[in-house]
Amino acid sequence: MSSSLRPPRWGPIRSLLCLAPLLLGVPYLAYKINYALPKPLTDLEDPLTGLPQLAEARILAHAKHLSEDIGYRTVGTLEHAVADAWMVEQAEALRAQCERAVLVRPGRQLECEVWHQQGSGSHRFDMMGHRLYKTYGDLTNIVVRISDGTPEGKEHAVLVNAHLDSTLPSPGAADDALAVGVMLECMRVLVNSPIWEPKHAIIFLFNNAEESLQDASHLFSTQHPIRDTVRAVINLEAAGSTGQELLFQATSEQMIRAYSHAPRPYGTIVANEVFSSGVMLSDTDFRQFEQYLNVTGLDLAVVGNSYLYHMRKDLVENIQPGVAQHMGENVLGILRYLSSAESPLPALTEGYTRPTTVFFQYLGVFVIYSFYTAKILYTALLLTTLLVVNSTHINFAPALRRGTSIVSEQLNGALAVAAAVVGAFAGSNIIALAMVKVLGKGMSWFSSERACVLLYGPAALTGAIVSQLLVGRVRERSAFSSVLVLQSLLACVGQHLGVGSAGVFALSAFPILLAVILNEKLVWPDQDMSLWSYALALLTPLSLGAQMFYTTLDVFVPLTGRIGEDAPAEHIIASIVAGAGAYTLPLFVPFVQRFGRRTIARGALLFSVLTAVAMAVFAMRTPFDPMHQKRIFVIHMENVTTAEQHLHVAAADSAPGFDALAHSIAREFSVPDAVPMPMSMNAWNNDWDTMYPFSAFLTPYKFELPLKPEYMDAPEHDFTIVALNNSMDRVAGTRSLTLAVNHPGIIWTAITFNAHVLKWTLDNNPPDEYACHHIKEASFYGHDTWTVDLVVKIPEDDPDARIMVNFVGIHEKAMWPAKKAEKEQGGRAMKLFEEFDAWIQQEAGGNVDALLIGCVSGVTTV
Structure with missing residues (x-):
């Protein structure tokens, strides 16, 4: 040719x-397709059918009330307690709706039960190679179980979880008030759907202490009376405020197939395997459910625009329209399936196996094999x-x-x-x-x-x-x-x-x-x-x-x-x-x-x-702008042992310019000719123990504060560490004591000490050696004392087995801007923070988000 x-x-x-x-x-x-979101709905009922429908407007109203009307809900604060009381009211209102729904439709098999759980406990929380122990006092959970009212209907349940609290610098609209609103809307729609009757129970857990390292989910998983009926978990989180909610962890084939019943599934096995590999240094309440309940489940989170994650601008106005609708409709679809006769929940009583299932969301189609x-x-x-x-x-x-x-x-x-x-x-x-x-x-x-x-x-x-x-x-x-x-x-x-x-x-x-x-x-x-x-x-x-x-x-x-x-x-x-x-x-x-x-x-x-x-x-570009800010962490530290005041400033990224910013802060707020002192962030840097183990990511500086007259009036507190029930057993070579921490007005306390612990009330496996021990506490508002019983080995060079304890905590009234409305009660730290916040906004052109907390620390020997 x-x-x-x-x-x-x-x-x-x-x-x-x-x-x-x-x-x-x-x-x-x-x-x-990747960023497509459903149209946000405002009507609580479908105009055509008259049936209840999930409404984004209602979800965001709940989120706004929590994040802006109540505000920063850090565990241990007054706002945290207010949010707890509000959530109890919402649960009781739901129970009343449930009872009315049964009266309107006699014979409908529907029952709603409410628990306001409160308890204390402790657990080990290893992270990033660090051994850490948590103790908590009088923390709360609000639990709602919806079932058909029969023992058989309550035997197998799916647990859906979100947390009410927010972290230190954030009002937490997306993380996690959004998910709280989603759960409340799912409950309303299910209860008010006339023909819906659950074959298997749904347990809604509004846990009230996730940001303090998953204390409330541990409380439910180890102490709640209905914990043994849980067969699977759906955990709802947010690390961002835009885009579709992502399935980033699925731990059984049954739950992957359950997820396929969501109207708009979004997730791949790639994300699942990346997260489970440990490459992503992230964690959720799912850890506690998996460890203590031995259940499978789904971890769902909004991840788009995670620049606002744990930042001041985590506000409802920054949640993209359609996000709440997408998450809500997906969760509702999964719950309808898991509570139905086709549910795999009964099969999960025999245990479950890790998923051997490939799944992809590809151009809007969810594929499983x-x-x-x-x-x-x-x-x-x-x-x-x-x-x-x-x-x-x-x-x-x-x-x-x-x-x-x-x-x-x-x-x-x-x-x-x-x-x-x-x-x-x-x-x-x-x-x-x-x-x-x-x-x-x-x-x-x-x-x-x-x-x-x-x-x-x-x-x-x-x-x-x-x-x-x-x-x-x-x-x-x-x-x-x-x-x-x-x-x-x-x-x-x-x-x-x-x-x-x-x-x-x-x-x-x-x-x-x-x-x-x-x-x-x-x-x-x-x-x-x-x-x-x-x-x-x-x-x-x-x-x-x-x-x-x-x-x-x-x-x-x-x-x-x-x-x-x-x-x-x-x-x-x-x-x-x-x-x-x-x-x-x-x-x-x-x-x-x-x-x-x-x-x-x-x-x-x-x-x-x-x-x-x-x-x-x-x-020629700068890394940060007002909606994509640099995070800095600022601690006003009052050492009650030495009566010194220091300012600690740290960053958590590798962008250039932080050293220059630290020097500018020193010139503005420290003593004349002060030079910021770079600090080593190791296990013995106790100044940042309130943020341990995240503090391992920080690059800290420290400099002295001038004793300005307006900084002299410190908030009142009585932060003390004492040894009770002290006894020596010279024959066994041991010392027994109760370490009592008294901290009125101080939250998120942490202690660090070195000892060879043979036995304690934290767990049955203390390190079998002389080691540095970190214990952090988080408790409900007004709970001011916690203890730990110890049996330690008497060292040969110290016959009294004295223990030097470093202690630190956050003054509950000294967090800016969380306590801005009552700044007068925060003493000298809040006076400094008000001045510092105005200065940093002008100095950085709004490109910096600063966490500002007033801490109290000291050293004592017991």
Whole structure:
């Protein structure tokens, strides 16, 4: 056949223009689907049916009352107690609705029970390699059980949980008042739906102490009388305020399938496996339920725009419209299923197994299949791939059999693809190093989740394309089929190793396989790949890759603002861009090899220039702005042992400029010519024990405060540590005592001491050695004393076995802006904070969010 009849081969620019609608359109479609939210509803009843419907307006009204009318609900404060009383009122109102619903429809099997649990306890809470013990006093839970009223109907229950309290610097509208409102709305809709009768019970737990390290969920899991009826848990959280609520932890196949009954499921096994791996330093109440109730469940959270997580601007006005509707409708759908006759709850009495289930939300469709099915599919995919690659191989130089054999061509193609991936990581990380070490402009992308793509995308492409100059010429067809072989191999091997996330490679390999097969019908026998083959093959990688890209950046970019100065934030983000880009554009290598070495060299130059331009632009950016703020942590410390006052200032990110800010604070608020003293954040830095173990992420400075006249009047308190019931057993070589901590007006107390503890009332497993022990307390408002019984080994060099105790706590009236309305009762710390807050807002242009707490500390020997 005459070569003149063949269509002309297009160059790189024309080819890219041809593919542009796909390259731009598919990620845009994925973006629209990824961030799609339902229309917020305001009516409590459906106008057409008259039946109750879940209304976002009602959810947000509850959230607003908690976060703004009541305010900062830190455990131990008066506001915390007010929120508890309000929640009891809501539970009792629900019970009254329930009783009316039964009267209106006689014979309806429906019963609502309310408990106001209050109790004390202790538990071990290890985190980030640190051993920590928690003790709590008189903390509360509000528990509502909805059932059909029969013993059989109460035998198996699903627990749905949210927490009423908020953390130290935040009013907690999204975290977690939003989820509280969702639960209240679900209860209202279920109770007032005339034909709904639960086959299995639903337990709504409004726990009142999560931010103090999951004390109230521990209280329920270890002491509540109905805890043994719980078969599964749905935990509702928020680390952000926009986008769809994400399933980031599912611990059984039964609950994954239950989640599929949500009207808008959003989650993948990738997020599930990343969270369970420990890469994400995050935790929820789910830990307590899993550990003490031995139940399976779902962990759901809003994660978009997590810049506001644990910040002052976690307000209802910053919750995106549709977020509450999405979370509420999903939770309601799951609860309807789990309370029905089809529920898997009774089967969970025999225990459950970790999920061996692959699940994906792909372009709005929720897909589930077992690991067993995955192994069969991926093995078949690999075998089919090898067969197709072999059957479509063309040897253009039969005389050079060795050089053009299918094995050698596939190896060359695989080498080129691997080199491109390595090059992408190398290119992006070299630029990351330059941004931090050379330009001093780390985290310049922080204020936008996807801005980092503009900086590290060109760098990754530069590294990838330069790598092709090093590996030499590779046939386009060989590189294309090598991508298919590698994707299929990764899917098959990964799944056989038990990694369910390997399914992402299978999902991208399937259309590439189809493209290779159809390509034989689209090109001349001695040609390589048609552009139509690229278009077909890129559909899944572009869509699924973009979807994972969006979610990953939503989580990790804001997270870099709170993982500490020593964390390699720049390299983490650069590597995410390179890795996600390599998955999203898997056919980059065959495409560039399509045009030859000269075009590759020009491409390398072009992307190098784009990288340089991107570096210049980002070097002029500041990481923070008023809606994407830098977190700083400020403690006014009054040492009752030495009568000294110090100001402690810390940051939790690696962005440049904090040292300069600390010096500015010292000039403004410290004694003349003061220089901030960098402090080592280790187990013996007790000044930050109220925030331990999160304090491990902080970079702290310390400087002396001038004793201004207005700072002289300290709040009244009586913070003391004494030893009671003291006795020595010289024969056994032990000392027994009760360590009593008295702290009226002080909350979140923490003590640290060194001793060889043989026995104590915290648990049955103290370290069998002389060690440093951390104990933190959180109690209900007005609960001012806690104790721990100890039996310690008498050291040879101290026959009295004296114990030096470092103690610290937060003055309940000295937290800004939480206690702004009653600042006069906060003494000198609040006077300082009012001045400091106004100054830092002006100094930083609103780009800083400061946690301001007044603490009392000291050292005593007992």
